[in-house]
Amino acid sequence: MALKSVLQVKDLSKSFGNVDALRKVNLNFFEGEIHAVLGQNGAGKSTLIKLLTGLYETSSASGFLILNGDEIQLDSVSDARQKGIGYVPQEIEIVDTLTVAENIFAGNLPTNNGVFSHNHILKLAQELVDKYELNLPVSDFASSLSTAQRQTTMIARALASNPVILLLDEPTTSLSKEDAQTLAKTMVGLRAKNVTMIYITHRIPEVLNLCDRATVLRDGQVALELAKSDFSTEKIISSMIGKSLNKDNTESYKVISGTNILTLEDIHVPRRGPQSVSLDDVNLTLREGEILGLGGLVGSGRTEVLGVISGRTPLVTGKITLNGEVIVGANPQKMRDKGIIYLTEDRKREGLLFNLNLIKNTTAGSLKLFSKLGILDEGKESEIAVAAMKSLTVKTNSYAAEPSHLSGGNQQKVLLARALISKPKILLLDEPTKGVDVGARQEIYEVIRRIQASGTSVIVVASDLDELLSLANRVVVMAGGKSVDEFERADGDEARILKFGTGVLS
Amino acid sequence: MDNLRLKKGQSKNSEGFFYRLLAVPELGVIVALISCAVIFQSLNSVFLSSQVMGSIVQAVTFVSIIAVGQAFLLISGVFDLSVGAVAGLVAVSSGKLMTSMGWPVWAGIIGGLALGAAIGAVNGFMVTRAGVPAFIQTLGMMFVAQGMIQVVTKGYPVYPLPEVMTTIGESSFFLTLGWNAVIWVVVSLVGDFVIRKTSIGRNLYVIGGNSEVAKIVGINVQRYQMNCFILAGTLSALSGILVMATLSAGAPSIGGGWELTVIAGTVVGGVSLFGGVGTVAGAIMGVLLIQCVQSGLITSGLSPNFQLIAVGTILVLAVFLDVSRRGYRNRMRNSEKAETPVFPLEKGKGGGE
Numbered sequence: 001m002a003l004k005s006v007l008q009v010k011d012l013s014k015s016f017g018n019v020d021a022l023r024k025v026n027l028n029f030f031e032g033e034i035h036a037v038l039g040q041n042g043a044g045k046s047t048l049i050k051l052l053t054g055l056y057e058t059s060s061a062s063g064f065l066i067l068n069g070d071e072i073q074l075d076s077v078s079d080a081r082q083k084g085i086g087y088v089p090q091e092i093e094i095v096d097t098l099t100v101a102e103n104i105f106a107g108n109l110p111t112n113n114g115v116f117s118h119n120h121i122l123k124l125a126q127e128l129v130d131k132y133e134l135n136l137p138v139s140d141f142a143s144s145l146s147t148a149q150r151q152t153t154m155i156a157r158a159l160a161s162n163p164v165i166l167l168l169d170e171p172t173t174s175l176s177k178e179d180a181q182t183l184a185k186t187m188v189g190l191r192a193k194n195v196t197m198i199y200i201t202h203r204i205p206e207v208l209n210l211c212d213r214a215t216v217l218r219d220g221q222v223a224l225e226l227a228k229s230d231f232s233t234e235k236i237i238s239s240m241i242g243k244s245l246n247k248d249n250t251e252s253y254k255v256i257s258g259t260n261i262l263t264l265e266d267i268h269v270p271r272r273g274p275q276s277v278s279l280d281d282v283n284l285t286l287r288e289g290e291i292l293g294l295g296g297l298v299g300s301g302r303t304e305v306l307g308v309i310s311g312r313t314p315l316v317t318g319k320i321t322l323n324g325e326v327i328v329g330a331n332p333q334k335m336r337d338k339g340i341i342y343l344t345e346d347r348k349r350e351g352l353l354f355n356l357n358l359i360k361n362t363t364a365g366s367l368k369l370f371s372k373l374g375i376l377d378e379g380k381e382s383e384i385a386v387a388a389m390k391s392l393t394v395k396t397n398s399y400a401a402e403p404s405h406l407s408g409g410n411q412q413k414v415l416l417a418r419a420l421i422s423k424p425k426i427l428l429l430d431e432p433t434k435g436v437d438v439g440a441r442q443e444i445y446e447v448i449r450r451i452q453a454s455g456t457s458v459i460v461v462a463s464d465l466d467e468l469l470s471l472a473n474r475v476v477v478m479a480g481g482k483s484v485d486e487f488e489r490a491d492g493d494e495a496r497i498l499k500f501g502t503g504v505l506s
Numbered sequence: 507m508d509n510l511r512l513k514k515g516q517s518k519n520s521e522g523f524f525y526r527l528l529a530v531p532e533l534g535v536i537v538a539l540i541s542c543a544v545i546f547q548s549l550n551s552v553f554l555s556s557q558v559m560g561s562i563v564q565a566v567t568f569v570s571i572i573a574v575g576q577a578f579l580l581i582s583g584v585f586d587l588s589v590g591a592v593a594g595l596v597a598v599s600s601g602k603l604m605t606s607m608g609w610p611v612w613a614g615i616i617g618g619l620a621l622g623a624a625i626g627a628v629n630g631f632m633v634t635r636a637g638v639p640a641f642i643q644t645l646g647m648m649f650v651a652q653g654m655i656q657v658v659t660k661g662y663p664v665y666p667l668p669e670v671m672t673t674i675g676e677s678s679f680f681l682t683l684g685w686n687a688v689i690w691v692v693v694s695l696v697g698d699f700v701i702r703k704t705s706i707g708r709n710l711y712v713i714g715g716n717s718e719v720a721k722i723v724g725i726n727v728q729r730y731q732m733n734c735f736i737l738a739g740t741l742s743a744l745s746g747i748l749v750m751a752t753l754s755a756g757a758p759s760i761g762g763g764w765e766l767t768v769i770a771g772t773v774v775g776g777v778s779l780f781g782g783v784g785t786v787a788g789a790i791m792g793v794l795l796i797q798c799v800q801s802g803l804i805t806s807g808l809s810p811n812f813q814l815i816a817v818g819t820i821l822v823l824a825v826f827l828d829v830s831r832r833g834y835r836n837r838m839r840n841s842e843k844a845e846t847p848v849f850p851l852e853k854g855k856g857g858g859e
Contacts, residue, residue, distance in 0.1 A: 312722070336724035350722060355715035355782035364712050365723025367705040374704045418723070 003030040005066075006196045007052075007085075007165050012063035014047055014056065017437075021047040022061070023220045029165060032194045034187060036207040039217035040240050040498075041298055041463035045200055048217070049169055052198075053087045054080030067164060086163030090170045092150045096143035101125035103142050104156045128160055133189055147175060148182040155186065165196045172203060173299050184210050202297055204236055218242045241465075241494045253490045256473045258288030261457055262426060267308055267318035277301050279308065280481040282318070286426065291448065291458045293472025295465070295497040301481040302461040303345065306428045309459070310342035311335035336365070339425030343415055345434050345461070351415045352403045359385040359399050361414055366422045388417035392447055409440025416447055427451060429460045433467060445471060465494040532788040534827050535775045538820075539795050546802030553805045560682035562794070562801050567690040568593070569767050570793040571745040574697040575738030576772050577789035581701065582731050583714040583781030584633060586738045587644040588625065590764030591651035593746035596622050598655055600747050601664035601756025604671070611670050619743045625651065626739020630732035648765060655758050664756030675751030686748050693741065698786040710734070714781030770817060771796050774824040796820060 009027040013020065022044045029035050039045045050056045051065075054074035058065060065072050067084060074080045081087070094103050101121045102109075112120040125138040134152050137144075145153065151171060158166055168187075172180040187197060187210060199211055207214050208231050216224040216239040224239035267282040279301050286292050294302040307313035309320070311330035320327040322338060332342075344350035353361050362385035363369070370380040386399050392413040396406060403411055412432065419427055432448065433441045448471060452458055462468040468475065475492060477485035479500045487496065530536075546553040572589045579585050600618030603609040609617065625647065632643045658664075677684030701707035709730060713720040717727050742761075750756045775792025777784025799820060800813045 310722070332721050333724040333726060342722060344722065350716075350718045353712060353715040353719055353782070355778075356711055360708065360711070364708075364719065365725065367708055371705050374706060376703055376705060376708060378703075 005029070006031050006068060007198075008064075008066040009048075009052075010064040010066060012048070012051065012061055012065070014051060014061035019437075020220050022051075024063070025217070025220070025222055027215055027222065029196055029198060030213075031196055032191060033212040034191055034197045034199050034210055036199045036201060036211040036214040037217060038202060038204070038207065038214060038236060038240060039223075040202070040465070043217040043240070044220040045217055047220075049087075049167065049200060052080070052085055052167055053077055054085070081161050081163070084162070084164030086158035086161060086166040088154050088158045088166065088168045088171060090173055092147075092154055094142045094145070094150050094153055096141070098142055099138070100136055100140055100142055100145065100149075100153055101138040103153050104128065104138070104160055106157065108161065125156075128156060132156070132159060132193055132195075134186065146179075148179040151175065151179065151183055152186055155190075159195075165198065166190070167198045167200070169200045170202070171199075172201065172206060180206070204233055207231070207236070208233070216240055237495060237498050240498060254473060255488055255490070256287055256290035258290060258457075260285045261288045261323055262286040262309065263319075263321040264305070264308065265319040265321070267305070267320075268316050269304060269308060269313055269318075270316060272313065276304055278481050279304050282308075282478075282481070282483045284476045284483055284486065286457050286459060287474070288457055289452065289455055290473045291452050291460060291471050293468040293475045294459060294461045294478060295468055295475050296478035296500070298463060300478040302478050303430055304481070305478065305483075306342060306430055306459065306461060309335070309426070310340055310428055312342070336422070339423075340428065341419045341422060341424035341426070342428040343419055343430060343432065345431035347408070347411050347415060347435070352411060354402060354404050357400045357402055358389065358394070358396060358406075358414055361403055362388055362417045362421065364418060366418070369421065384421055385417070388421045389414065392417050392420075393443060407437070407440070408435035409437055409444065412436055412440075412444060413447070416444070416451075420451065424456055427456050427458045429458060431461055431463065433462070433464070441467075465497060468497075469494065532776055532785060532791060534824065535788055535791045535795055538774075538824070539791060539798065542795060542798050542802060546798070546806055549802075549806040553802055557682070558801060558805060562797050563683060563687060565801070566790075566794050566797045567686045568745045568749050569764055569771065569797075570790045571690055571693050571748070572738070572742050572764065572768050573772050573775075573789045573793045574693055574786050575734070575741035576768050577697070577775075577777050577784060577786045578701070578710065578734045579731075579738050580772060580777045580779065581707075581714045581782060581784055582710040582734050583717060584640040584731055584734070585644070585769065585779070586626075586629060586735060587641065587765045587769075588629065588647035588651055589738060589742040589768055590761035590766075591648045591655070592622055592625050592739055592742040592761070593749065593764060594758065594761030595625075595651040595655050595658070595746070596743035597746035597750040597760040598659045598664050598756040598758060600743075601667060601750055602658060604668055605664055605666070611668050615747055618747050619740055622739040622741075622743020622746070623736050624739070626736040626742075627732070629739065630735030633735065634728040634731045659756070659758045661758060663758065664750075665754060667750065667754055667756070671751045672754045675748070675754060686752060689744070689748065693744070694786065694790050701786045706730075711782050714778075714783070716782075767796065767817075768793070770821045774821060776824075792824070 005028050007029040009025055012022055012025045014022045025044070025048065037045060037048065047056070051058065051061055051074075054077045057075050058073045065074065072083050074083065095106065098106070101124075104125050105121055109116060110121065110124055111117070122139055129136050129138055134156055136149060136152055136156060142150070142153065155166070171183055175183060184206070190197065201207060212228050214226045214231065214236065215222055216236060218240060219242070223242060224235065226235065263285045265283055267279050269279040271278040277299055282301070282305055284292070284305070294305060296302055304313060308315060311332045311334055315330070320330060353364060356364070359382050363381055367376065369384055370377045382399065389399060394410050394413045394417065396410065403414060406414065429448065433444055436444060445467070448458060448460070460468065460471050462471070469489065473489055475487055475489065475497065476483050477497050477500045484500045485496065543554065552558060572593065576586065576589060596618040599621055600614050603617045604611055604614035629644055629647055632638045633640045674685045680687070701710070709720070709725045712723065712725060713727050713730055720727050746760055749760050753760070771793030772784070772789040773779060773792065774795055775784065775788035775790065777789050777792075796817055799816050803812055803816060804810060
């Protein structure tokens with residue numbers, strides 16, 4: 001088979017401040033192939049996608065994109081679409097109140113000599129569906145579609161602009177096994193029509209079954225490129241992990257054999273929105289004084305577990321036991337009163353108060369420490385807050401400043417200070433170093449270890465396996481909304497976490 | 507303020523006098539009030555006389571009592587359009603209770619306040635529990651209350667009221683001011699204290715700043731907003747009863763159009779429509795500013811028709827100035843940030859790996 005290059009990525013580099021997201025990445029996508037791009041969280045997959053879809057302008061990176069032999073510059077999403085890069089985003093965005101045909105052409109409605117005609121659109125949609133042999137009832141309302149059909153509609157929308165290449169961004173994340181198989185069939189059908197596809201994923205079995213070639217990204221570089229004949233789970237996993245991990249980090253190897261202070265049993269929670277996943281049988285225990293790491297990939301249900309423990313997510317079935325007491329009707333207020341403090345991964349939306357200064361940010365929710373009969377003692381308040389911020393080395397010109405002018409690391413320390421002044425028994429940390437620069441990361445790890453040393457039990461969610469494994473005394477692995485593995489730090493490493501997260505074991 | 511600051515050397519220009527002045531939330535409205543007084547005084551020296559000042563305060567009393575409740579609501583991220591109509595409905599209902607129903611005066615007053623609180627509770631329930639947007643719920647309640655005024659009065663004012671009411675309404679012991687002004691001052695001072703100095707106030711700022719954060723730190727958002735609606739309803743009722751006493755009659759026209767004056771004044775006074783920002787003192791000064799301009803236009807001999815034009819212009823101008831002030835402070839902040847390297851130098855040296 002003579003391979004014709006459809007899209008070539010040449011020496012593509014992109015950095016954000018001091019962080020290199022992509023470093024001289026070279027990729028070649030050949031006509032009629034399904035080419036998998038794999039990588040851990042933070043490997044550079046999403047930066048690559050954003051550059052290929054025009055969300056980041058080509059001029060903001062260095063290197064070349066060559067489409068059908070011509071160098072292209074992408075200035076915007078619509079520019080990328082026009083030039084022939086079709087994009088199927090991770091989220092299924094379908095308007096239920098419109099027909100399938102209208103959904104296919106949404107944002108780009110064709111007109112019949114300047115006049116919008118539904119029949120015209122139906123005809124065009126039917127032509128498209130026939131051409132690619134998609135299973136879609138174009139005149140039906142989207143509300144009647146199955147999940148798999150919705151996904152197909154998204155693909156049809158991308159195909160409607162006659163793309164040279166189709167980019168599918170983790171399309172199976174929100175699909176059931178059956179729906180994922182339907183999708184695979186659709187993709188095989190498209191390949192038969194000579195459509196070239198880039199398949200972004202972290203599920204290795206799908207790659208083995210479906211794809212013709214696979215590229216693994218790691219730390220912004222191409223770590224491995226394999227043809228179908230060379231595919232192997234071991235090769236892909238070891239290349240995703242790399243060898244750069246800090247092996248001498250044995251600080252967390254200590255086995256903490258405290259009593260169980262928190263137990264989750266058979267937790268089930270339905271999906272609550274487009275950004276969340278359902279929990280489907282989660283079991284875990286937290287021992288007093290330990291740091292428990294929740295491992296697994298993005299979308300495996302880690303954040304949702306913290307939601308259940310902090311009382312934000314109401315239980316459907318399952319049992320939470322805290323210090324021997326079964327908790328019924330958990331809500332944030334109640335769990336906070338019991339000493340469980342949650343620190344969000346989304347500082348901007350669920351953490352900081354941009355209308356209040358750092359002192360008031362720190363004391364939010366802990367006003368009782370310095371008030372009598374509801375009247376605040378602001379002198380004592382600033383004493384408490386400033387002491388907490390100083391002990392966490394928050395760097396700011398003034399503690400009366402608002403949080404918007406702090407760096408990510410310092411914002412995170414302010415939120416840690418807020419958590420600490422209420423003297424939590426259990427601290428839940430969701431991606432504690434997200435958006436924090438490398439220097440401040442170590443400081444935050446130190447803070448977390450100090451919190452542990454003071455007797456607080458900690459649950460950490462971290463996508464960075466190095467971070468997770470250097471902090472956690474014990475690890476619970478999440479995959480597909482289930483807790484699938486639990487081990488002492490000394491008994492496992494990144495491979496053990498990844499094996500489950502990538503669907504190799506389940 | 508001193509204990510909030512780092513050592514002098516570190517604080518640099520960030521906490522300079524000008525910067526701190528810009529941080530005073532009521533700065534805009536204070537400057538506007540002073541310039542307004544200077545301008546109108548120079549146009550006609552009668553403006554700062556005790557009569558005009560007294561009449562301004564008297565005119566402002568009723569609306570600014572409601573503005574206290576509205577400030578609480580806005581700070582917690584919601585608002586109430588029915589306040590004026592509620593004031594009117596309570597005025598005529600309370601009047602009915604005292605006259606045709608034959609209730610004692612104190613019972614009539616309590617009945618009126620209870621009606622206001624009840625309406626506030628309905629608004630609060632529908633907004634916080636049933637999820638109806640505050641705009642729709644309170645707009646609907648405004649129409650309902652206006653309709654009920656007509657039902658209760660059939661279009662005729664309720665009078666004669668018991669003697670005591672008229673005595674309260676017409677009392678005057680300082681300049682032209684009497685019990686109305688006393689109640690206004692007390693409500694304002696208590697309201698400002700609660701917002702600034704108590705946990706209730708602080709939690710309202712947290713809720714208005716970000717209700718998700720408020721929930722996470724264990725604040726019962728629904729209950730706080732509910733209570734703010736009840737407070738706003740009760741203060742509207744109080745205001746309605748005071749107007750009735752002043753007019754010696756429960757006129758069906760009481761409260762007409764006040765909702766917009768209240769919101770305009772509150773916003774002019776620096777309370778953000780998006781929640782979490784502003785003070786009760788600012789809200790009251792905002793209402794005062796609008797009244798000053800209206801009275802000033804009269805003393806300077808302009809046609810009263812210009813009053814509404816002036817109010818509208820001030821409203822937009824006030825919010826515009828507020829937005830620019832925030833932008834200016836942000837720019838000052840950002841220029842500071844640029845001076846402070848994000849990565850300390852020592853880290854930079856070792857960064858080559």
